[in-house]
Amino acid sequence: MxxxxxxxxxxxxxxxxxxxxxxxxxxxxxxxxxxIGIPIQVSPNTREFYEILTEQRGITIALALDTDPAGLAELxxxxxAILKIARDYDLKVVMVxxxxxxxxFANTYLTEVFSDVWxxxxxxxxxxxxxxxGMETGMKQFAEDxxxxxxxxxxxxxxxxxxxxxxxxxxxxxxxxECCWNLDYPNSIMRQFVAPGYTKMLAxxxxxxxxxxxxxxxxxxxxxxxxxxxxxxxxxELVSNHPGLAIAGTDAxxxxxxxxxxxxxxxxxxxxxxxxxT
Amino acid sequence: xxxxAKNYLASVIVAVIGFLFVFTYxxxxxxxxxxxxxxxxxxxxxxxxxxxxxxxxxxRRETSILTVRGPNWDRSVITLGSFLVFLxxxxxxxxxxxxxxxxxxxxxxxxxxIFSLLAFYIMSAxxxxxxxxxxxxxxxLVVGLLTILGVVPFGASIWSGxxxxxxxxxxxxxxxxxxxxxxxIALGTAGVIIRTIAGQGRLGRFxxxxx
Amino acid sequence: xxxxxxxxxxxxxxLLGFIIVVFIAYRLVTGGRKVxxxxxxxxxxxxxxxxxxxEMRRPxxxxxxxxxxxxxxxxxxxxGLEVCSAVARKSAQSGVPLYITTPDPVVHTLQTDIAEQAxxxxxxxxxxxxxxxxxxxxxxxxxISGLVYRENVAxxxxxxxxxxxxxxxxxxxxxxxxxxxxxTAFIDQLPWFVACCDYYVLGEEVFAAGAYLSxxxxxxxxxxSQDIFKLIIIAIMALGILIGLTGSTWFSNLFxx
Numbered sequence: 001m002x003x004x005x006x007x008x009x010x011x012x013x014x015x016x017x018x019x020x021x022x023x024x025x026x027x028x029x030x031x032x033x034x035x036i037g038i039p040i041q042v043s044p045n046t047r048e049f050y051e052i053l054t055e056q057r058g059i060t061i062a063l064a065l066d067t068d069p070a071g072l073a074e075l076x077x078x079x080x081a082i083l084k085i086a087r088d089y090d091l092k093v094v095m096v097x098x099x100x101x102x103x104x105f106a107n108t109y110l111t112e113v114f115s116d117v118w119x120x121x122x123x124x125x126x127x128x129x130x131x132x133x134g135m136e137t138g139m140k141q142f143a144e145d146x147x148x149x150x151x152x153x154x155x156x157x158x159x160x161x162x163x164x165x166x167x168x169x170x171x172x173x174x175x176x177x178e179c180c181w182n183l184d185y186p187n188s189i190m191r192q193f194v195a196p197g198y199t200k201m202l203a204x205x206x207x208x209x210x211x212x213x214x215x216x217x218x219x220x221x222x223x224x225x226x227x228x229x230x231x232x233x234x235x236x237e238l239v240s241n242h243p244g245l246a247i248a249g250t251d252a253x254x255x256x257x258x259x260x261x262x263x264x265x266x267x268x269x270x271x272x273x274x275x276x277x278t
Numbered sequence: 279x280x281x282x283a284k285n286y287l288a289s290v291i292v293a294v295i296g297f298l299f300v301f302t303y304x305x306x307x308x309x310x311x312x313x314x315x316x317x318x319x320x321x322x323x324x325x326x327x328x329x330x331x332x333x334x335x336x337x338r339r340e341t342s343i344l345t346v347r348g349p350n351w352d353r354s355v356i357t358l359g360s361f362l363v364f365l366x367x368x369x370x371x372x373x374x375x376x377x378x379x380x381x382x383x384x385x386x387x388x389x390x391x392i393f394s395l396l397a398f399y400i401m402s403a404x405x406x407x408x409x410x411x412x413x414x415x416x417x418x419l420v421v422g423l424l425t426i427l428g429v430v431p432f433g434a435s436i437w438s439g440x441x442x443x444x445x446x447x448x449x450x451x452x453x454x455x456x457x458x459x460x461x462x463i464a465l466g467t468a469g470v471i472i473r474t475i476a477g478q479g480r481l482g483r484f485x486x487x488x489x
Numbered sequence: 490x491x492x493x494x495x496x497x498x499x500x501x502x503x504l505l506g507f508i509i510v511v512f513i514a515y516r517l518v519t520g521g522r523k524v525x526x527x528x529x530x531x532x533x534x535x536x537x538x539x540x541x542x543x544e545m546r547r548p549x550x551x552x553x554x555x556x557x558x559x560x561x562x563x564x565x566x567x568x569g570l571e572v573c574s575a576v577a578r579k580s581a582q583s584g585v586p587l588y589i590t591t592p593d594p595v596v597h598t599l600q601t602d603i604a605e606q607a608x609x610x611x612x613x614x615x616x617x618x619x620x621x622x623x624x625x626x627x628x629x630x631x632x633i634s635g636l637v638y639r640e641n642v643a644x645x646x647x648x649x650x651x652x653x654x655x656x657x658x659x660x661x662x663x664x665x666x667x668x669x670x671x672x673t674a675f676i677d678q679l680p681w682f683v684a685c686c687d688y689y690v691l692g693e694e695v696f697a698a699g700a701y702l703s704x705x706x707x708x709x710x711x712x713x714s715q716d717i718f719k720l721i722i723i724a725i726m727a728l729g730i731l732i733g734l735t736g737s738t739w740f741s742n743l744f745x746x
Contacts, residue, residue, distance in 0.1 A: 017402040017664065024401050040431045043441065069386040070393030070627055104381055134322025135560055141318040148319060154373060182652045183675060184561065197496055208653065212676040214453045215460065231430065254432035256397065261426060263405040271409050304501045307491040331594035332624040392627040399660035407684040456676055462693035463674040465718055469711040470564035472511050478707040
């Protein structure tokens with residue numbers, strides 16, 4: 001729709017956005033229906049993340065689901081993969097978050113991975129503490145005294161959850177894994193959990209946020225390791241031997257990237273020919 | 279006296295609480311640490327109430343459009359109807375089947391769909407932006423192409439060097455630039471917050487009621 | 490007994506140093522010292538944005554971002570509100586309709602007050618229904634995109650704290666040929682502004698933009714203090730590099746205290 005009522009310029013430099021979007025829909029849709037099977041290589045970063053998690057059985061990890069539904073497309077597969085690893089290695093999992101959707105999302109993914117053992121293991125191997133309000137103030141409060149929240153997402157008092165007996169402050173958590181889709185949450189976690197020395201931090205972020213987290217990632221930096229986006233989730237699924245949605249989605253992601261390269265090439269060809277004309 | 283209280287009471291509260299939180303961040307000093315923890319709990323509770331004005335303003339606006347049959351009043355019906363449905367479902371409990379169904383099959387799906395629009399817009403923005411109009415734009419184009427090829431399995435299957443190059447670009451030039459920008463932003467943010475605690479700046483003036 | 494937490498000494502000293510610089514700068518600037526903020530093309534282009542809207546007889550859309558006033562986003566939102574205030578005054582002068590939007594109720598109250606005040610100063614009246622609230626980020630993104638498209642705005646001003654959804658707004662505005670000025674201090678969002686905007690402010694320029702517009706001595710002194718402290722940091726980094734090249738680690742260990 002050309003609201004300026006001017007004749008649309010044609011040519012390689014002015015392809016209608018709707019054509020680009022239709023082609024994208026096609027390129028992304030086809031591999032979801034008919035996978036191609038492009039081989040996935042596990043990067044050193046993802047392997048390091050996996051090795052940190054599986055270094056020792058029985059450690060306690062906190063998974064902070066600080067994302068809106070919009071981030072779930074990338075973070076969802078990551079969360080699933082991490083929970084499956086936690087189940088394989090008997091890690092104790094504390095699900096928490098400072099986003100109002102945290103409790104709901106934690107419920108969804110815990111149900112997905114632990115539904116068969118929910119009644120026997122909830123409160124013993126995993127808990128859903130739900131949403132802790134107050135953003136950074138809430139993080140400060142949680143870090144200093146986890147029991148200040150008094151009950152979990154389902155209304156169960158913490159004293160009725162056996163695994164919480166030994167988890168009183170953030171110091172009792174071995175790793176806090178921040179699942180984030182913007183920079184606010186990891187920055188606040190670094191300030192309130194890592195800088196005061198409570199616990200160590202890992203990150204599982206969307207691909208958009210990952211470059212901004214890079215300055216903080218490293219063995220002697222606040223974030224010990226991190227995985228990014230759907231390809232990070234796919235690599236984690238591969239290395240942990242739990243294939244899932246992420247591996248299925250990487251073909252579509254690859255083709256979308258191919259399409260953008262094609263259009264960049266078209267745009268530059270158009271520029272080249274235009275210069276030749278002038 | 280009333281004017282003094284009106285202008286300065288809020289500023290004093292902000293200054294005291296701000297100082298307390300900063301102090302207890304760096305120092306251990308009882309009972310200040312206990313006080314800051316209690317205040318943190320209170321502030322967390324207060325923040326929950328921030329949801330209410332948003333809901334009230336939205337209801338007020340939509341009902342006023344509906345009452346006078348203003349332009350697009352049918353959209354106000356949808357807005358208010360959706361709000362009521364979720365409100366009633368929420369009252370049945372966050373774990374109730376109705377609420378979970380609505381949450382997972384309406385809210386999450388719609389939010390994800392809206393965010394997925396970004397993919398389409400990135401495509402058209404990338405097509406428009408990555409053109410070799412100048413030397414700087416050419417550098418951007420080359421680096422962009424290398425990064426695109428390095429982040430997906432497809433690129434690695436063409437040549438195993440692409441992920442290595444992308445990793446190098448991410449770790450060194452990109453991280454270095456990010457660090458520089460982050461330092462500037464952190465100083466800017468800290469400057470505003472320090473001045474707000476001291477009762478200066480636009481936020482400080484707003485708290486004092488001068489704006 | 491007061492005890493410094495382990496590992497906090499260096500960051501506490503940095504904070505103390507910065508506070509001292511902020512207050513010295515404030516005293517100097519409010520005491521009369523002249524500090525000028527360099528010309529910012531994006532801010533100078535606000536006149537062009539409003540003029541374009543007046544010529545085309547189309548409205549303007551301005552927003553201080555999708556962030557709240559609290560937390561770390563607050564300063565960016567404040568800077569965005571300064572820009573909105575300047576746009577409101579210019580719109581009132583030119584008789585151009587202005588839409589201001591936000592997803593946060595507190596910011597909505599403030600932006601409405603700011604717009605009404607700006608219009609009043611020009612002897613005009615601002616229609617409060619043009620200050621809109623779209624709660625929640627995703628509905629905000631779609632709401633303002635729809636608004637911009639329906640109203641066929643001539644100019645879109647979006648300086649402030651932005652999270653993941655600003656591209657939706659800016660691409661929609663690009664499609665209708667709107668003139669765009671934008672900016673944010675969130676690193677992960679910067680590429681969108683470069684791709685879509687005619688003029689942009691990036692990173693800490695957002696804070697400088699707020700000071701440039703308000704010309705308030707307190708705000709200007711803050712920008713000056715940031716520049717001074719950045720020079721101090723650069724000097725420390727240069728020293729650290731030189732000492733690090735000799736293989737010595739005592740300097741870097743100071744920052745782990």
